[in-house]
Amino acid sequence: MKLSPREADGFFRKPDPKVPGVLIYGEDTMKVALKRQEMVLALIGPEGEAEMRFTRLTGSDLKSDKAALLDAVKAVGFFPGPRAVLVEEVSNDLAPVVKTALDDWREGDATIIVTAGALKNTSAVRKLFESSKKALAAALYDNPLTRSEIEDELKRAGIAEVGRDAMGALEVLGRExxxxxxxxxLEKVALYKLGDTAPLSVEDVDLMAPASVEADMDDVFHVLAEGRTGEIAPIMQRLAAQGVTPVTLLIMGTRHFRTLYTLASAQGGPAAGIGRLRPPLYGQRRDRILRQAQGWSVDRLEQALTLLMDTDLTLRSAGQKAPALALVERAFVRLAHLAGRR
Incomplete structure (x- = not known):
């Protein structure tokens, strides 16, 4: 029986011990692992593994001993309470072994949890669970975290008070x-906020968010938009060392200056336009881009976008022989000089 994403989330939080087995599969192995972990904890409790009410098997275990799964499902533990058997890396040729365990399952037996990566419609394991009247199949899609999933993660981390803008920043982070x-x-955020009763702020989220190449690219575009010419070369060298290509820099730079153009040309001015941006901006980044847009005229932003476009065309031209990174750096220096004009 198939579970919808919403039904699956509810089941993982509160699994029914009368369900004989669940298949959890998807391309994102970490997401599969986290959902499986959530379900096991909800089913057997925090002491379940210590009390030997949890058994872990792999596909190779079942290939060498086809009775291992049924034996684990039927085993009687020393401690009372629900039991679970996790089976990882199950190949299609082991579907009959899993089917035997599901067919012989009786109330009070251990719940069978099978995890897998992406499975085709023709997968024997997937068909087994989807066609069952009692067992369940939950597909985890490679989608950004939903608001309810973020709220669940906040509860798990022990973060209760979250400001509205901070929640918006977390949703953006959940997409990245x-x-x-x-x-x-969130675990880092929880440690940082330990003993601090103030609601979680955007600044807290920004401070604990992992650094990335995208953050370095943001730095160079802020430098350009603010006219800080002397800082361009060091950042460009750092980005080149990280493997960022000149074309990528131009694409991302064009996106940044288009955002500034949208704000500068908005009806009511940049302050009115920034609230209509999608996806929205929060915290210090929002304030910084707003200041940049207020410092540029529409005419100069049109010149900046033309310069970026011309440089992109030069890079892509068949006769181009000059070093690509040097061309982009020269264009960026000219952009920074444009920022200094009033």
């Missing part, structure tokens, strides 16, 4: 990070 990295970031 994998579920595992997002959880680690």
């Amino acid at each position: 990070l994998t579920p595992g990295d997002f959880r680690k970031t």
